[in-house]
Amino acid sequence: MKKTLIITTLCSLAATVTNAFAADKAPTFSKAAMNGEQVYNAVCVTCHGHGLAGAPKTGNRQAWAPLIAEGYEDLVGSALTGVRMMPPKGGAPALYDIEVARAVVYMVAQAGGQFPEPTDYNVRAARLDGEKRHAARLKKAAASRQ
Numbered sequence: 164m165k166k167t168l169i170i171t172t173l174c175s176l177a178a179t180v181t182n183a184f185a186a187d188k189a190p191t192f193s194k195a196a197m198n199g200e201q202v203y204n205a206v207c208v209t210c211h212g213h214g215l216a217g218a219p220k221t222g223n224r225q226a227w228a229p230l231i232a233e234g235y236e237d238l239v240g241s242a243l244t245g246v247r248m249m250p251p252k253g254g255a256p257a258l259y260d261i262e263v264a265r266a267v268v269y270m271v272a273q274a275g276g277q278f279p280e281p282t283d284y285n286v287r288a289a290r291l292d293g294e295k296r297h298a299a300r301l302k303k304a305a306a307s308r309q
Protein backbone atom coordinates (compact mmCIF):
# COMPACT_ATOMS: atom_id res chain seq x y z
CA MET A 164 0.00 0.00 0.00
CA LYS A 165 2.69 2.39 1.09
CA LYS A 166 4.84 1.50 -1.93
CA THR A 167 2.00 2.35 -4.33
CA LEU A 168 1.57 5.73 -2.69
CA ILE A 169 5.26 6.52 -3.04
CA ILE A 170 5.28 5.45 -6.68
CA THR A 171 2.16 7.50 -7.41
CA THR A 172 3.69 10.54 -5.73
CA LEU A 173 6.93 10.12 -7.66
CA CYS A 174 5.05 9.79 -10.92
CA SER A 175 3.04 12.95 -10.41
CA LEU A 176 6.20 14.76 -9.33
CA ALA A 177 7.94 13.63 -12.50
CA ALA A 178 4.99 14.80 -14.55
CA THR A 179 5.08 18.21 -12.88
CA VAL A 180 8.78 18.60 -13.55
CA THR A 181 8.37 17.49 -17.16
CA ASN A 182 5.54 19.97 -17.66
CA ALA A 183 7.61 22.74 -16.13
CA PHE A 184 10.38 22.04 -18.62
CA ALA A 185 7.94 21.85 -21.49
CA ALA A 186 6.45 25.18 -20.43
CA ASP A 187 9.93 26.64 -20.24
CA LYS A 188 10.58 25.73 -23.83
CA ALA A 189 7.48 27.57 -25.03
CA PRO A 190 7.07 30.45 -22.59
CA THR A 191 5.11 32.60 -25.03
CA PHE A 192 1.99 32.00 -27.08
CA SER A 193 2.19 30.26 -30.39
CA LYS A 194 -0.01 30.87 -33.36
CA ALA A 195 -0.07 29.91 -37.01
CA ALA A 196 1.73 32.44 -39.18
CA MET A 197 -0.46 34.46 -41.56
CA ASN A 198 0.35 35.10 -45.19
CA GLY A 199 1.09 38.58 -46.51
CA GLU A 200 -2.44 39.36 -47.61
CA GLN A 201 -3.89 38.29 -44.24
CA VAL A 202 -1.42 40.44 -42.31
CA TYR A 203 -2.10 43.35 -44.63
CA ASN A 204 -5.86 43.09 -44.12
CA ALA A 205 -5.50 42.63 -40.36
CA VAL A 206 -3.07 45.47 -39.66
CA CYS A 207 -1.44 47.42 -42.48
CA VAL A 208 -4.60 48.41 -44.37
CA THR A 209 -5.53 50.82 -41.56
CA CYS A 210 -2.91 53.31 -42.70
CA HIS A 211 -1.72 52.07 -46.08
CA GLY A 212 -5.22 51.54 -47.46
CA HIS A 213 -5.95 55.26 -47.24
CA GLY A 214 -2.53 56.89 -47.06
CA LEU A 215 -3.07 57.85 -43.41
CA ALA A 216 -0.33 59.90 -41.70
CA GLY A 217 1.65 60.02 -44.94
CA ALA A 218 1.77 56.26 -45.40
CA PRO A 219 2.50 55.24 -49.00
CA LYS A 220 -0.90 54.15 -50.30
CA THR A 221 -1.27 50.52 -51.39
CA GLY A 222 -1.19 50.13 -55.16
CA ASN A 223 0.17 53.65 -55.78
CA ARG A 224 3.07 52.84 -58.06
CA GLN A 225 4.47 56.36 -57.98
CA ALA A 226 4.66 56.39 -54.19
CA TRP A 227 6.14 52.90 -54.01
CA ALA A 228 8.68 53.02 -56.86
CA PRO A 229 11.39 54.92 -54.92
CA LEU A 230 10.76 52.73 -51.87
CA ILE A 231 11.01 49.51 -53.89
CA ALA A 232 14.30 50.83 -55.27
CA GLU A 233 15.65 50.91 -51.71
CA GLY A 234 15.41 47.14 -51.64
CA TYR A 235 14.04 44.26 -49.59
CA GLU A 236 16.30 44.65 -46.54
CA ASP A 237 15.68 48.36 -46.25
CA LEU A 238 11.90 48.14 -46.49
CA VAL A 239 11.44 45.05 -44.35
CA GLY A 240 13.92 46.47 -41.81
CA SER A 241 11.93 49.72 -41.60
CA ALA A 242 8.63 47.85 -41.27
CA LEU A 243 10.09 45.81 -38.38
CA THR A 244 11.74 48.61 -36.42
CA GLY A 245 9.58 51.56 -37.50
CA VAL A 246 10.40 54.75 -39.38
CA ARG A 247 9.01 58.22 -38.59
CA MET A 248 5.19 57.86 -38.36
CA MET A 249 5.36 54.17 -39.22
CA PRO A 250 5.29 52.26 -35.88
CA PRO A 251 7.36 49.05 -35.48
CA LYS A 252 5.41 46.18 -37.08
CA GLY A 253 2.61 48.63 -37.88
CA GLY A 254 1.82 48.79 -34.15
CA ALA A 255 1.12 45.05 -33.86
CA PRO A 256 4.01 43.60 -31.81
CA ALA A 257 2.39 40.13 -31.71
CA LEU A 258 3.18 39.67 -35.41
CA TYR A 259 6.12 37.40 -36.18
CA ASP A 260 8.91 39.12 -38.10
CA ILE A 261 8.28 36.85 -41.08
CA GLU A 262 4.61 37.89 -41.15
CA VAL A 263 5.59 41.56 -41.38
CA ALA A 264 8.04 40.71 -44.17
CA ARG A 265 5.31 38.84 -46.06
CA ALA A 266 3.03 41.87 -45.78
CA VAL A 267 5.77 44.10 -47.21
CA VAL A 268 6.23 41.70 -50.13
CA TYR A 269 2.45 41.73 -50.64
CA MET A 270 2.27 45.53 -50.70
CA VAL A 271 5.25 45.77 -53.03
CA ALA A 272 3.51 43.35 -55.40
CA GLN A 273 0.37 45.55 -55.32
CA ALA A 274 2.54 48.37 -56.65
CA GLY A 275 3.98 46.22 -59.45
CA GLY A 276 7.25 45.32 -57.70
CA GLN A 277 8.70 41.95 -56.90
CA PHE A 278 10.63 41.13 -53.74
CA PRO A 279 12.07 37.76 -52.72
CA GLU A 280 10.05 35.30 -50.66
CA PRO A 281 10.77 35.95 -46.95
CA THR A 282 12.91 33.29 -45.25
CA ASP A 283 14.23 33.09 -41.67
CA TYR A 284 17.62 34.10 -43.03
CA ASN A 285 16.68 37.16 -45.11
CA VAL A 286 14.22 38.38 -42.44
CA ARG A 287 16.96 38.26 -39.78
CA ALA A 288 19.29 40.22 -42.07
CA ALA A 289 16.55 42.81 -42.65
CA ARG A 290 15.90 43.17 -38.91
CA LEU A 291 19.62 43.77 -38.25
CA ASP A 292 19.65 46.38 -41.02
CA GLY A 293 16.58 48.12 -39.57
CA GLU A 294 18.00 48.06 -36.03
CA LYS A 295 21.28 49.56 -37.22
CA ARG A 296 19.48 52.44 -38.93
CA HIS A 297 17.18 52.89 -35.93
CA ALA A 298 20.18 53.11 -33.56
CA ALA A 299 21.81 55.70 -35.85
CA ARG A 300 18.63 57.81 -35.78
CA LEU A 301 18.50 57.67 -31.98
CA LYS A 302 22.16 58.69 -31.75
CA LYS A 303 21.58 61.62 -34.11
CA ALA A 304 18.49 62.73 -32.14
CA ALA A 305 20.42 62.53 -28.85
CA ALA A 306 23.29 64.57 -30.32
CA SER A 307 20.90 67.28 -31.54
CA ARG A 308 19.52 67.68 -28.02
CA GLN A 309 22.92 68.49 -26.51
Ligand code: HEC
Pocket residue numbers: 202203206207208209210211215216217218219230233237238239241242246247248249250252253254263264266267
Ligand atom coordinates in the same frame (compact mmCIF):
# COMPACT_ATOMS: atom_id res chain seq x y z
C1 HEC B 1 -0.32 53.60 -37.91
C2 HEC B 1 -0.25 53.65 -39.33
C3 HEC B 1 0.51 52.55 -40.06
C4 HEC B 1 0.30 51.20 -40.01
C5 HEC B 1 -0.77 50.45 -39.22
C6 HEC B 1 1.26 50.60 -40.89
N1 HEC B 1 2.04 51.57 -41.47
FE1 HEC B 1 3.59 51.28 -42.76
N2 HEC B 1 3.91 53.29 -42.86
C7 HEC B 1 3.16 54.24 -42.18
C8 HEC B 1 3.70 55.57 -42.50
C9 HEC B 1 3.16 56.87 -41.96
C10 HEC B 1 4.77 55.36 -43.39
C11 HEC B 1 5.67 56.43 -44.02
C12 HEC B 1 6.87 56.60 -43.13
C13 HEC B 1 7.79 57.66 -43.66
O1 HEC B 1 8.55 57.37 -44.58
O2 HEC B 1 7.75 58.76 -43.15
C14 HEC B 1 4.86 53.92 -43.59
C15 HEC B 1 5.83 53.34 -44.38
C16 HEC B 1 5.94 51.98 -44.59
C17 HEC B 1 6.94 51.35 -45.42
C18 HEC B 1 8.05 52.08 -46.17
C19 HEC B 1 9.22 52.20 -45.23
C20 HEC B 1 10.37 52.98 -45.77
O3 HEC B 1 11.49 52.46 -45.80
O4 HEC B 1 10.18 54.15 -46.12
C21 HEC B 1 6.72 50.01 -45.36
C22 HEC B 1 7.52 48.94 -46.07
C23 HEC B 1 5.58 49.79 -44.50
N3 HEC B 1 5.14 51.00 -44.05
C24 HEC B 1 5.07 48.55 -44.21
C25 HEC B 1 3.99 48.33 -43.34
C26 HEC B 1 3.48 47.03 -43.01
C27 HEC B 1 4.02 45.72 -43.54
C28 HEC B 1 2.42 47.22 -42.17
C29 HEC B 1 1.57 46.18 -41.51
C30 HEC B 1 2.24 45.16 -40.75
C31 HEC B 1 2.30 48.65 -41.95
N4 HEC B 1 3.27 49.29 -42.69
C32 HEC B 1 1.37 49.25 -41.12
C33 HEC B 1 2.13 54.02 -41.33
C34 HEC B 1 1.61 52.78 -40.98
